[in-house]
Amino acid sequence: MMRAGWLTACVWLLALSLALPAQAVEIEQWETDEGLRVLYVAAPDLPMVDLRLTFDGGASRDGGQHGLASLTSSALRHGTEEMDSDELAERFESVGAQFSTNSLRDMAIVSLRSLTEPDWMNTAVETLTAVLAAPAFPEADFERARRQALQGLQRERQDPGSVASRRFYELMYGDHPYANWPGGERESLEALAPADARAFYERFYTTGNGALAITGGLSREEAETVADRISAALPQGAAAEPLPAVEPRDEPVEERIEFPSEQAHILMGAPALRRGDEDHYALTLANHAFGGGGFTSRLFREIRSQRGLAYSVSSRLQPMAAEGPFRIGMQTGVDQADEAVTALREALVRWHADGVDAEELEASRENVVNSFPLSLASNSDIVGLLGMMAFYDLPLDYLERYIERMEAVELDELNARLRERINPDAMVTVIVGGQE
Template structure:
């Protein structure tokens, strides 16, 4: 069944200032966040578990393989029957895995019989996943093929090596896709054990939004919670140790372009520095065509095919990351130009006009991130998972408006050390 144009046209969120987030905890310990959107004839549910690649341990790729396996059926339905069951009532079911979290999502129309069937199917997946060996082996082969493709893409090689050097022995060094040795060693029982340990009520957050009221949302949450083992929260991740100095690595690769990554661990999710660093990064390389890196390295000097920067905030320190593609014949000049811009940004901060332009762009663009049911439910999930506070959506614009030039300067100097950055270059021959 397809979503009609009428339904899609109705995907419009209330302004963030008008959103009231209801929060509660189920008897089994599942945290729930709910925003009512009565104008929508649908409901979105997003379950997040502290079960991302950072929990892989000695088996890189386990979190992702476990997430994929949930689509392979239950003890009563194989993968095809499961997909047909959701499709028969117009529901959309998906799973995914990131570094911090695993995600299970459901979208359903609110018509009683259809929603009931969709929820029954979802809870069966959560209570009775089958982890069939044939499907697991097929997913393993697909994952191994994915690794082969990654090794042929200089951008993927650079991203993986960057994380290995930045995070060393920290769990974030695990690449979500895993490696050949680990994937070949994984078994369905490994995935089942991972599921039973981490996909539990006390290790999860449920976000709900759509055309249901609080009473109905509580009933949906209870069904989900009762399908899960109570379990216990995962242990907090250890802090990421700061880099002790600069590290540079050139990986030879037969390509006409060099892919460059520069950065270091920098920012935890929920940190007060998030707001000034968001605006400061927008000036440096997060603002697209208007950013310094794009303007000075691409437009003025012609050194970059693409260039950007960002802060990947996570449960532990996520990376400050500058990414650039350039011709292999000008790699050395491009790398030095990037470092020069980072040093200037660190030493001088940003100009008043740059800050105001970035602030306007970020604040004015924020409502667009909440202009759909999927946008709302994903933000609710992040708020719950990272414990950002129920006022996060309503206060976000004001917190951005309150950021001063001194705040930006201080945050940059505290979180980014130009003398302690990892630089990875993939492409061309090593000099």
């Protein structure tokens, strides 16, 4: 076991030194007999493989059982009828493999990293397929995961940032499934049972509702063999119905929440962008100039450097299956919260009205283009991007043409897209901190 762990660490350090340019990432695609979509990139220089399964089974699929997606994801680490959770972990560790699961708003993720030494990789894949074919959902482990989820909710109530984020999504998305808090609600968590998790798994963790990304030191033939083993282990089933579109906002809403903190946490934003939207490139550059570019962004200069109103301030776009948020976040002293919110709104209105200038566009473009290769710096980076591409059904040339598409954005187009897609008069604003 020690030898496997040492070798894994050495391979990981090597991986960090072997970044691939986007042009070198040649993506192959196929579908298994059971209907599982597969994206594969060969990385023969490293004796390791990364696998990522993505399923349309995140918190947006909870329905009224808030927290079910998260508990189902964690339950996959509880073992099978043949292996309990400790035995499962020991079996992966004995061959230097890393197994993990996660659940987000859009997707559920199952990941495996293994060395490609045949016996070790075979054990790792065999163990993974055992979990996928027959997860046990044992009562004791499920109850422990439920207690941990409830404790997580309690900790979130004591964190002003979490309080702000939860309410921000509730106000922004209303009745849309994106309003579901991934960690769930106390009442719904207490009502869930292992049978609910099993039903959720059998409905959403299916070949027709998922995709597999593979990268590493495997040939195409070897990758197909691994994909076939995983596909055969999964439940078969159809894709989930697409999420409903998010209704565009047409008026502002603001909510202040008392909280015994020295800092006020402020979130402002609105639904904005689907993954795969052609406006992604223009809006990414516009946002980079406004608040996504760190020390060089307008928000940092105007809100922090010039006026000293925020400890931190930034903006981001988060494209999702339905319209994901444009989100501004900042922290400031509670006695400066009103002034900071006013300054933020003024900056947003100016950005929308005046747009980005030519100098800002070129600085943003240079930063985004030059940093893009870093997103391909390791196997885990590549498999993450492949998983995202497969889940959102992005074209196979997405990585290859990313820089080209960023370089093709023109100033007039950027500012037109900014004015069309971002409405400063329809923002959700949540301020958490301070007491009357």
